[in-house]
Amino acid sequence: MKLDGTNTLAAPIETVWTTLNDPEALRRCTPGLQELKEVGPDTYQATLTIGIAAVKGTYSGTLRITDKQPPRHYRIALEGSGGAGFMKGEGSVDLEPQGNGTLLRWSGDVQVGGLIAGVGQRMLGGVGKMLIGQFFKCLEQRLGSGT
Amino acid sequence: MGTRYVGARIARNEDPALLRGRGLFVDDVRLPGMVHAAVLRSPHARARIHGVDTRRARAVPGVLAVYTHADLGRLGAPLPKLIPHPSLIHHKTQCPLASDAVRYVGEPVALVVAESRYLAEDACDLIEVAYEPLPAVASVEEAVRPGSPLVHEDIGTNVCARYTQQTGDVDDAFARAPHRFRERFVVDRGAACPMETRGVVAPWDARTGLLEVWDSTQAPIPIRNGLAAMFGLLQHNVRVVAPDVGGGFGAKIMMFYPEEVLVPWAAMRLGRPVKWIEDRRESMVAMNQEREQIHDAEIAADGDGRILGVRTVFLYDSGAYIPYGLIVPIVASTTLPGPYRVPSYRCEFAAVFTNKTTVSPYRGAGRPHGVFVMERLLDRVARELGLDRAEVRRRNLIQPDQFPYDVGLIYQDNAPLRYDSGNYPLCLERALDLIDYAAWPARKQAARSEGRYVGCGVACYVEGTGIGPYEGCRITVEPSGKVVVATGVGTQGQGHMTSLAQIAADALGVTPRDVSVHTGDTALFNWGTGTFASRAATVAGNAVALAAQAVRERARRVAATLLEAPVEEIELAGGKASVRGVPARAVSLGELAVAANPLRFAMPADWDGPGLEAVRYFTPPQGAFSNGVHACIVEVDPETGMLSFHRYVVVHDCGRVINPTILEGQIHGGVAQGLGGAFWEKLAYDEQAQPLSTTFMDYLLPTAAEVPALEVAHVETPSPLNPLGIKGAGEAGVIPVAAAVAQAIEDALEPFGAHIAEAPLSPSRLRQLIAEGRRTP
Numbered sequence: 001m002k003l004d005g006t007n008t009l010a011a012p013i014e015t016v017w018t019t020l021n022d023p024e025a026l027r028r029c030t031p032g033l034q035e036l037k038e039v040g041p042d043t044y045q046a047t048l049t050i051g052i053a054a055v056k057g058t059y060s061g062t063l064r065i066t067d068k069q070p071p072r073h074y075r076i077a078l079e080g081s082g083g084a085g086f087m088k089g090e091g092s093v094d095l096e097p098q099g100n101g102t103l104l105r106w107s108g109d110v111q112v113g114g115l116i117a118g119v120g121q122r123m124l125g126g127v128g129k130m131l132i133g134q135f136f137k138c139l140e141q142r143l144g145s146g147t
Numbered sequence: 148m149g150t151r152y153v154g155a156r157i158a159r160n161e162d163p164a165l166l167r168g169r170g171l172f173v174d175d176v177r178l179p180g181m182v183h184a185a186v187l188r189s190p191h192a193r194a195r196i197h198g199v200d201t202r203r204a205r206a207v208p209g210v211l212a213v214y215t216h217a218d219l220g221r222l223g224a225p226l227p228k229l230i231p232h233p234s235l236i237h238h239k240t241q242c243p244l245a246s247d248a249v250r251y252v253g254e255p256v257a258l259v260v261a262e263s264r265y266l267a268e269d270a271c272d273l274i275e276v277a278y279e280p281l282p283a284v285a286s287v288e289e290a291v292r293p294g295s296p297l298v299h300e301d302i303g304t305n306v307c308a309r310y311t312q313q314t315g316d317v318d319d320a321f322a323r324a325p326h327r328f329r330e331r332f333v334v335d336r337g338a339a340c341p342m343e344t345r346g347v348v349a350p351w352d353a354r355t356g357l358l359e360v361w362d363s364t365q366a367p368i369p370i371r372n373g374l375a376a377m378f379g380l381l382q383h384n385v386r387v388v389a390p391d392v393g394g395g396f397g398a399k400i401m402m403f404y405p406e407e408v409l410v411p412w413a414a415m416r417l418g419r420p421v422k423w424i425e426d427r428r429e430s431m432v433a434m435n436q437e438r439e440q441i442h443d444a445e446i447a448a449d450g451d452g453r454i455l456g457v458r459t460v461f462l463y464d465s466g467a468y469i470p471y472g473l474i475v476p477i478v479a480s481t482t483l484p485g486p487y488r489v490p491s492y493r494c495e496f497a498a499v500f501t502n503k504t505t506v507s508p509y510r511g512a513g514r515p516h517g518v519f520v521m522e523r524l525l526d527r528v529a530r531e532l533g534l535d536r537a538e539v540r541r542r543n544l545i546q547p548d549q550f551p552y553d554v555g556l557i558y559q560d561n562a563p564l565r566y567d568s569g570n571y572p573l574c575l576e577r578a579l580d581l582i583d584y585a586a587w588p589a590r591k592q593a594a595r596s597e598g599r600y601v602g603c604g605v606a607c608y609v610e611g612t613g614i615g616p617y618e619g620c621r622i623t624v625e626p627s628g629k630v631v632v633a634t635g636v637g638t639q640g641q642g643h644m645t646s647l648a649q650i651a652a653d654a655l656g657v658t659p660r661d662v663s664v665h666t667g668d669t670a671l672f673n674w675g676t677g678t679f680a681s682r683a684a685t686v687a688g689n690a691v692a693l694a695a696q697a698v699r700e701r702a703r704r705v706a707a708t709l710l711e712a713p714v715e716e717i718e719l720a721g722g723k724a725s726v727r728g729v730p731a732r733a734v735s736l737g738e739l740a741v742a743a744n745p746l747r748f749a750m751p752a753d754w755d756g757p758g759l760e761a762v763r764y765f766t767p768p769q770g771a772f773s774n775g776v777h778a779c780i781v782e783v784d785p786e787t788g789m790l791s792f793h794r795y796v797v798v799h800d801c802g803r804v805i806n807p808t809i810l811e812g813q814i815h816g817g818v819a820q821g822l823g824g825a826f827w828e829k830l831a832y833d834e835q836a837q838p839l840s841t842t843f844m845d846y847l848l849p850t851a852a853e854v855p856a857l858e859v860a861h862v863e864t865p866s867p868l869n870p871l872g873i874k875g876a877g878e879a880g881v882i883p884v885a886a887a888v889a890q891a892i893e894d895a896l897e898p899f900g901a902h903i904a905e906a907p908l909s910p911s912r913l914r915q916l917i918a919e920g921r922r923t924p
Contacts, residue, residue: 054842081190082272083271083272085190086190086191086280088280111835112837113190113191113192113252113280113835113837114190114191114252114837115190115428115841117190117252117833117837117838117839118252118428118431118432118837118838118839118840118841118842119428119841119842119844121833121837121839122839122845
């Protein structure tokens with residue numbers, strides 16, 4: 001399933017880039033994140049708890065950041081599995097200055113399997129957009145408060 | 148033989164217990180020391196397994212065992228291949244637990260046994276399986292494309308069988324025909340969804356060496372035979388009981404589902420009774436499914452709409468394995484000609500593996516597909532030639548004086564497809580009368596002038612039923628005068644306790660309430676195959692008739708001695724034997740049973756066994772062919788794509804009717820399932836073969852709100868193939884529904900030019916088809 005969107009953030013591109021690459025910011029802003037452990041350069045071990053439709057599940061897996069072109073672009077690959085099935089996703093984030101702020105474009109392709117596919121796939125688009133929205137809202141707040 | 152009860156609309160013997168919640172289903176079996184199993188299933192449609200780590204799961208307190216393929220030894224081999232066929236080159240079956248690969252979402256990978264189901268499920272979450280996900284094959288069309296991923300890599304293809312049947316010179320008929328019409332039809336997947344899911348409870352007694360298996364199956368005797376062979380036990384020491392079963396619809400006849408082997412095996416290993424009950428979500432991926440076929444079909448007709456030839460080439464989706472062989476596509480191929488004279492016919496299919504749940508017969512078992520193709524082709528002929536739809540059918544029907552009618556094909560029982568009896572024109576005319584077809588054009592016009600879109604559909608079918616090999620029955624009259632009937636065919640709601648009792652009651656002069664029917668317990672009757680293919684009433688019913696007749700004769704002989712009268716003058720009625728014309732000279736059946744089993748005295752020279760008891764078997768020479776016509780009036784709301792049924796008429800001929808209430812129940816249930824397959828129920832899979840409709844939120848079973856009131860009429864053309872003259876009815880209700888509904892919808896949407904060539908439809912799909920119709924009313 002493909003998802004994409006844009007967000008405008010009220011901070012210069014460099015600040016946005018730094019925040020996006022700050023494990024602490026990721027930890028605080030990723031909805032349902034239980035654990036994020038750096039296990040190598042740009043590679044993290046993550047545990048997430050997410051509810052999709054009637055299925056709440058904990059997924060553990062890895063998150064990799066690749067193709068880094070500071071401060072404009074990176075790709076992100078995510079893979080996780082748990083009792084409720086598995087999810088696999090790949091996406092890209094592109095930044096460009098827009099006035100005093102930054103325009104962020106994101107896109108991703110997510111595949112789910114097992115229980116979450118059978119029960120939740122219909123809801124996945126909506127839930128995905130909602131979670132990503134929460135992520136950027138949190139990010140915005142952090143940028144706004146200057147942390 | 149009197150016929151007071153056969154044919155009577157009597158209440159069912161089984162209902163008092165069932166309606167009061169006193170049934171005994173597998174989940175009601177609770178045994179001391181019982182532990183619970185849960186199955187870890189693959190979340191991937193296709194993946195390699197590089198390892199399974201069960202350590203964390205095994206460490207959970209209360210977990211008794213975690214089994215993987217490596218633990219199974221000899222039992223890890225692929226499960227038995229049922230019903231081989233010379234054309235089935237790659238007869239693949241699954242292992243009870245996957246070894247190095249999984250091939251559909253839901254394939255069992257590990258079995259956990261714990262003190263409770265909760266613990267067992269929690270432990271499943273702790274098993275770590277190293278999967279290497281691979282691209283999956285999600286559709287039959289993709290599966291036959293060059294370069295498609297392979298479901299079974301070792302065979303180098305996804306096509307496991309190709310099979311062609313032909314009668315007459317089809318190509319010549321097409322070459323000469325003045326009219327030829329080609330269509331492509333798609334019938335998608337559905338699930339049987341019995342109210343009771345599958346379940347197994349197995350206690351093992353190491354001291355007596357007796358394995359007992361309570362199994363929600365349609366075939367307890369073959370399950371018993373197979374388990375005895377797999378475990379190296381005497382068949383005598385394995386008892387399989389299918390108690391009350393809450394629906395099977397074909398999906399509970401597998402021999403074997405993995406759990407049917409794993410649960411008894413775990414019970415023997417652990418020395419504790421083990422219980423496994425399939426939950427609904429599991430059932431939507433782990434219970435066999437059916438229905439996906441794609442037909443490229445063509446009909447040749449003369450200018451009067453008479454059929455000259457039919458040919459179809461189709462793909463049959465077998466899912467990841469093909470345990471049940473080619474039964475479904477063969478039944479589809481042979482049901483297609485239906486009640487019509489088809490002078491030339493060719494049907495060729497490829498059975499294809501996909502990374503989806505395994506397919507085996509589900510109520511209809513290919514018949515709905517065949518009928519959908521034939522009926523839609525006839526609708527096309529009618530439309531193109533400007534003929535009335537019913538008239539096209541009328542012109543092509545096999546006539547009553549043409550029976551037995553040889554279709555020229557080989558049926559699923561490997562015998563020639565020969566219709567035994569029927570009156571097809573009578574059924575069609577009855578249905579047309581009931582739906583008031585003559586007045587239809589005016590009513591359609593009236594609805595249209597009100598801006599409403601109402602359509603009428605009429606579809607005919609022939610249903611092969613009552614195939615062999617045989618069934619049997621033992622009837623015993625007890626000293627109380629009660630009659631015990633034991634047979635191998637289990638019941639999943641068909642009313643055997645009543646229909647079989649009616650047959651025995653008539654022969655023995657008792658009431659059906661005095662007859663206690665026992666089915667589905669291998670300890671009570673040892674021989675038989677099972678309840679499937681609309682065969683139980685026909686095959687077991689006639690065995691009951693034969694056994695009851697034998698008991699009757701013995702009772703009369705004993706009574707003749709006691710009453711000092713000639714045998715010919717002994718009559719059985721009201722639970723007694725009496726001398727004709729002298730009702731006071733009578734003795735009860737119970738007294739006869741006691742007299743037939745004395746404690747002393749030498750038996751007479753012609754003695755043939757103790758008590759009033761007989762065992763008889765019935766084997767039909769071939770299947771018996773039922774038939775019927777469905778007609779419906781449907782209104783479509785083009786804004787929402789929703790349907791409302793104004794009327795639904797069924798005219799049905801299954802030979803002599805044993806109990807009209809039971810028969811109508813069969814038809815009602817069948818039509819409901821047929822409506823699901825026509826409009827509501829769709830098993831959706833994504834492009835990686837992930838099932839998307841695994842709950843009843845997304846898999847829409849028709850409810851009382853969707854199923855219209857049904858009007859059912861019976862025509863009775865006895866079968867010459869068995870003493871009772873009966874034919875089967877189990878699948879009748881479901882068979883022509885998709886065809887009749889599609890025709891009615893197309894009729895309703897005629898102003899839009901919408902073309903229906905698929906089942907199931909849905910409201911959104913109908914709106915699409917209206918848009919694609921490219922016509923505005």
